[in-house]
Amino acid sequence: MIEASGLTKRYGRTLAVDDLSFTVRPGRVTGFLGPNGAGKSTTMRLALGLDHPTSGAIHINGRPYRQLSHPLRAVGALLDPRWVHPNRSARAHLHWLAVAGGIPTSRIDEVLDLVGLSAVAGKRAGGYSLGMSQRLGIAAALLGDPEVLLFDEPANGLDPEGIHWIRTLLKNLAADGRTVFVSSHLLSEMANTADDLIVIGRGRLISQTTTAEFIERATKATVLVRTPQAERLRAVLTQQGCGVADQPDGALLVTGATGEQIGEAAAAHQVVLHELSPQRGSLEEAFMQLTGDAVEYAAQPAGAEDSDLLAAGR
Template structure:
């Protein structure tokens, strides 16, 4: 388990993380979400002892990272895929990491096989694509067979097959009883991958819940209704205060549970061809809940008018 207690980080006048407390449960994939500039990377760096908190503490299995004797055996992390000497081979890079934590050299070939890099193990890492670098970074995170894994944007550069692989892989790690904490901007993928969510904005905790609870709390659930007898059902829905929106082939009903709609249909002799809950998406929930916490807003018209030719706007 990971536990952050009143975690705070200040850079001069900039408060990057503000009294942040949350827990990451064992046996779950927990997504770490927030707008650009929310403090996600700073928080993960403090977890790994790369930045010292201004206040508060974060522990992994009850210990600070600096207190771990062989950290790679307890915590595996991927924060920066390109963090590797470009002239080292993938095998040499992992062998150096293994030796530093007294990990068996056999484990190097095992993790190379797990991430699908065995055939390029002796090639220079500097020639790897971003997707291959991501796989090498994941191999490094797995090297010590750790109980806790931290991934920052692990699907960057991966093709659809690779994204599906890392999704199933993270879920399998959680099923094995490991703690998996993953930050990503790809919300559609997080909706499929993460069981729990920690959502922050401007360095503060916005929400900690299951993914399902987060979406349900932030979006209006509706029920799709198709029936050849809408003329009988519609007045009954109006009488109970439902919000009804006609569609091409039926109705979208909000404010009334599907069970109640079914009862009304039976009472009014309305045959139902479809009665299907329509849950909002994680993207919709995220935009609604974090809207006031976005630090960097893009004004496309202003950017195109004011940005000098050949220069890209900086948004993070």
Template sequence: MRRGDDSGTIDAVIEATQLSKRYGNTLAVDDLSFRVSSGRVTGFLGPNGAGKSTTMRMILGLDNPTSGSVHIDGKHYRELRNPLRTVGALLEAGWVHPNRSARNHLRWIARSNELPRKRVDEVLNLVGLSSVASKRAGGFSLGMLQRLGIASALLGDPEVLLFDEPVNGLDPEGIHWIRELMHTLAEEGRTVFVSSHLLSEMAQTAQDLVVIGRGKLIYQGTTDDFVSNATAQSVRIRTPQLGELKTVLDRRELTFTEADGSVTVFGSEAAALGDLAFGEGITLHELSPQRGSLEQAFMQITGEAVEFHAEERPAD
């Protein structure tokens, strides 16, 4: 796979430029531009109806853009001679003939892209399906189908990997496995682009994010920056002199909440609060900055881009 400083590494990237897709009167993707670099896991986030699946289909040449373009290593997908050697994708895990065995399903895919037959058993072992390789896919659970779909994506040992909801149907062990797999693939220098609704999982998996809403780009950058820029700074404080601390915070007109014998102060740095408590003779047992969650940041940033809002229940 042409990696390493002295092995002719290819900086395999996905680049969308002013990408738009219209279905009748519906503009699913609207002038979308972004770049996904190699060597990192990039999460693709957005509310339902944001245009994520449509964008992924355009990357893979399954849908044609109404305008704009998307390239992989500077080429359209249709220009790739043996596409599985460059791009591997999991979009719909259930896309497999129910009467075919897992091994035969992968063999005909390998043959279509001139891939060595031995690679089939290698990826079956990699995804943990060797023991059921001869069984019909129609009897597979959703989690097993997900693993088979991931095996299909890895079959050509590609530089670029696209995963749409890869953890669907996986148990906790399977979720941990796919997370570690994506990290390993990125560390090898591959481009890993993954869409998921499980924000807690994306917080542990993705180093970078592309966030869209109503087909438009909302954010592109690191996950850490997305969270820190969108969520309010806060510091949790524990003290045996809670009443005195609250009086000091009120006097300084600082915003805080109280729960479980501690206070969380918003809009101040830990060092400044520590100095304040010291100056007032207040003993502190805990002074810890609190990092906002990816879920909090996502809800705050994409709130206005949600297509369908749940109606609030009227009060009884």
């Protein structure tokens, strides 16, 4: 378990983390989301004792990281996949980590096989692609078979097969009862992977809830309707105060009514329905809705002159 209480970190005049409190529970994948500059990486560094909080605390299994008896066996972390001596092989890198952490060296081959690097374990890490470096970083995080895992952008640089692999790995680790804390900008992946979400902006907590509750709370419920009598149904639903929007394929997207209510209204007016599908909002929509005021670096829409310059390649 990871617990933050009143966690605050200042760098000079910059307030990177501001009175942040949250709990990451075992047995679930917890996504850690926020715009650029929100304080996610700083929070993870504080959790791992790489920075000292200005005030407040963050504990792993009830203790600060620096007080853990066997930290590499208690906590596995991936913050920077390039943090490997470029002239060391993957096997040599994992070997010195195992020796330093009191981990049996037999574990090296196990994690190399798990992340798919066995065939290139003897090659220089400096020649690895970003995706291969990510896999090596994940191998290092898993080396001590820890109960708590922290990953910062673990899918960065991975191809589609690799993304599917890391998604499955994270879910399996949580299913084993481990605490899995994952920071990512890939919202579609977090929607498919995370059971819970912790969302921050400008260093402050915006939301801590399940992924489903986060999406439901921040997006409008809609129902996709297909009918050969679209105009008639539109008139009925509009009269009842519903919002009705045309879709490119001829369907109607209805807001302000449940599927049951739409079905009953259609039956009462003898409208034939071919489809009645409640639509779940996306994590991206919910994220944009709740973090819009916390974006530090927001691009402005290009005006006519800007568009001309971009088109001219200037």
